[in-house]
Amino acid sequence: MQLLTPAHWREYELIDSGNFEKLERFGAYITARPEPQAIWDKGLPDTEWKRLAQAVFVKEKNSTEKGQWQLTKDMPEKWWMSYQHDGLRLQLKCSLTSFKHVGVFPEQAANWDFIYEKLKPLPQPTALNLFAYTGAASVAARQAGADVTHVDSIKPVVTWARENMEASGNDNIRWMVEDAFKYVQREVRRGKKYNCLILDPPAYGRGPAGEKWILEEQLNDLLKSCAQLLDEQHFVFVLNLYSLGFSALMAENIVKSCFPQSTSLTCGELYLPDRSGRRLPLGIFARFSSSG
Numbered sequence: 001m002q003l004l005t006p007a008h009w010r011e012y013e014l015i016d017s018g019n020f021e022k023l024e025r026f027g028a029y030i031t032a033r034p035e036p037q038a039i040w041d042k043g044l045p046d047t048e049w050k051r052l053a054q055a056v057f058v059k060e061k062n063s064t065e066k067g068q069w070q071l072t073k074d075m076p077e078k079w080w081m082s083y084q085h086d087g088l089r090l091q092l093k094c095s096l097t098s099f100k101h102v103g104v105f106p107e108q109a110a111n112w113d114f115i116y117e118k119l120k121p122l123p124q125p126t127a128l129n130l131f132a133y134t135g136a137a138s139v140a141a142r143q144a145g146a147d148v149t150h151v152d153s154i155k156p157v158v159t160w161a162r163e164n165m166e167a168s169g170n171d172n173i174r175w176m177v178e179d180a181f182k183y184v185q186r187e188v189r190r191g192k193k194y195n196c197l198i199l200d201p202p203a204y205g206r207g208p209a210g211e212k213w214i215l216e217e218q219l220n221d222l223l224k225s226c227a228q229l230l231d232e233q234h235f236v237f238v239l240n241l242y243s244l245g246f247s248a249l250m251a252e253n254i255v256k257s258c259f260p261q262s263t264s265l266t267c268g269e270l271y272l273p274d275r276s277g278r279r280l281p282l283g284i285f286a287r288f289s290s291s292g
């Protein structure tokens with residue numbers, strides 16, 4: 001089991017965490033928002049959080065995700081940040097959403113590096129990114145030279161991903177506003193093959209026509225179908241899971257049972273370190289590739 005954290009961020013920092021909150025710098029701006037895993041005490045005094053935070057997310061009563069942002073006067077609703085490592089050059093739009101998210105999952109940079117590094121040497125690779133959100137991983141695969149298909153069920157999120165692609169100087173990603181499971185089943189029927197599969201399913205979700213997605217009930221079947229899409233010779237696979245309470249051993253078992261070619265499989269936890277040295281856990285990952 002591995003502990004994995006991105007090593008090349010310049011424009012992002014987890015400044016502090018604690019008391020169910022996290023203080024982060026996204027490019028030029030600092031936000032404070034809820035973090036269910038941060039049950040320890042803050043490292044910095046509340047006065048310092050107040051001094052630094054330009055946007056504070058306040059949850060609605062009886063809601064775990066919904067709420068409002070309280071902004072200081074110089075805080076924009078939208079801004080950009082960049083991520084650079086090796087040949088990877090991403091421009092990512094940040095925006096304050098009503099679900100405490102800002103459009104970028106910074107811990108995912110560790111997977112963006114893996115996708116870029118493993119796809120780059122492959123001849124004309126193809127990649128499928130499922131539950132693909134604002135598309136940082138799609139653009140990383142595109143910059144590695146892949147022919148990319150981006151699937152997400154929410155149109156505004158796909159539009160946001162297109163903005164990230166264009167701002168990063170890329171083009172020609174295939175945008176699909178679709179239910180991920182339905183899309184995969186159709187590609188299996190078509191006998192389609194991909195060199196790279198990227199999945200980041202939420203615990204619960206809905207397809208554009210209301211198709212229900214419940215992770216623990218459907219992940220096994222989805223991965224069995226995905227196994228029929230993965231190229232036998234040149235392959236890269238990345239699974240990321242946020243849902244609280246799942247063990248990386250679960251990911252290991254389910255990926256090993258669905259993908260016989262996963263001999264180079266590595267699994268573990270993704271985390272971000274704060275200035276006090278606490279390591280904030282932010283999900284589990286399972287990944288493998290034909291080049292180890």
Ligand SMILES: C[S@@+](CC[C@H](N)C(=O)[O-])C[C@H]1O[C@@H](n2cnc3c(N)ncnc32)[C@H](O)[C@@H]1O
Nearest residue numbers: 105108131133152153179180200205206207213
């Ligand atoms: C946790 S986010 C993915 C984050 C992304 N991988 C990232 O790092 O930027 C989950 C995404 O799944 C999408 N989604 C939820 N249910 C879906 C479904 N049934 N089919 C396709 N996408 C779905 C949501 O719209 C959301 O964008």
